[in-house]
Amino acid sequence: MSGMALTASRVVGWWAAAYTLGLAASVRDARRRELASDLWEHREDGAAGSASSLRIAIETLSRWVRGIPADILWRVNVEGPKVDIKIPFERIVGGTLIALVVLFIITGSISGYDTARDGFGGELRRLDENSALANNVNAFFRAATGFALIAAGAGLYAALRDRSRGMATLIGFGLCAAAVLELVGSTLQLTLVELADEYVTSTGAHQEQVLVTARAIAIAGQYTVTASFFAIMLSTYVLAIVAGRESLVPRWLIGIPVISAALVVGALIMAASGAGDTGLWLVMMSGLLTSVLWLLIAGFWLLFAQQPPAPEASVRAPAPA
């Protein structure tokens, strides 16, 4: 038997194996066996007719290539018009949690400004010295974070609404609120860049006026970041409650967000009582990091752990007569 003709037959066989993959065994095997028979007959007939190995191979490959559109159409017809991609909802939730962690990191890595620093004018000069690209990338990342939060909120709501509509709404709303705040923050950032330019090029009373306006914009921007942070944190806590209650993750994992919430509340109490910045920052960061830790563990758990089959919520045992 000729090597080239056999290789061509194998290529066609691999293609058949690929486009019949996932079909019912009867349909899949029938098509593969019928094609295997055709390829064998073709090789034998060619050899009997003294056709060269190369010629049989070319004929085989030609028949294969010309038939590819029909193969694809056949597959689509066998499957029906609906392509049913079933991703278990646990995987969706897990992936979204990981995405949330990435968002945390992106949001946290955006350089901000310190309005408490003496000489806010210096901050504006620093901002003006940044390249346009750096300032645009900054604003772009904040806007992208906003849109990604909307997607995360919508995804989590869609995945969890059948389990707990109220809590799913809270999570979705919280993340969308954070997203809006991020988008507002992005706009404020761009406005601040414009004001920084105006501050550097102006003098006298007008410069003072620009400085006051810029400071107000910067404070508003910081408030949006803080509010966005709390919206995300609250959504994360609600998510932790749903995940624990629905047994999506081990119950013991609920301890992590509880510690996180305690740390954040502690930080708020410290802030209200006028505690030092360093201590406050440490407690707040600890709260944030424990929350991120929970998101990571829960996310990877949902993505990779074997999930038990979902209970049939609509099927209930009949009440005894």
Add this chain to the structure above:
Amino acid sequence: MKRKPGQLLSIEIAILQGAIGLMRAGALEFYGYAIAKEIRDQEAARRLTAHGTLYRALERMEKLGLLTCRWEDPEVAAAEQRPLRRLYQVTAAGELAVKEAMPAAAATKAGAQPLERGLSPS
């Protein structure tokens, strides 16, 4: 390809004509490669019908009731040391369909509009 109900495609006409040619030669049943070769010989074509085109058409024609099919006896294939063949046979509806489609196909080749005939899926 979208087609009107009952209208035969050119590949289907070619398969039916090829199958009837094989029947006249004494082969009541045919298999994929045999019909591809018969079509090439009848149409004096240079190339064999593509795998995808041929087997998709055969499956469709079976659903339309123009052909019946069965897997051959495994012992026969084993005795001849070859893979199992899927054997097709033209039904009465298939014979009627090709008779009715022949003038239409000829007219189409001559540039006229294709005729239609009644076909119902079995």
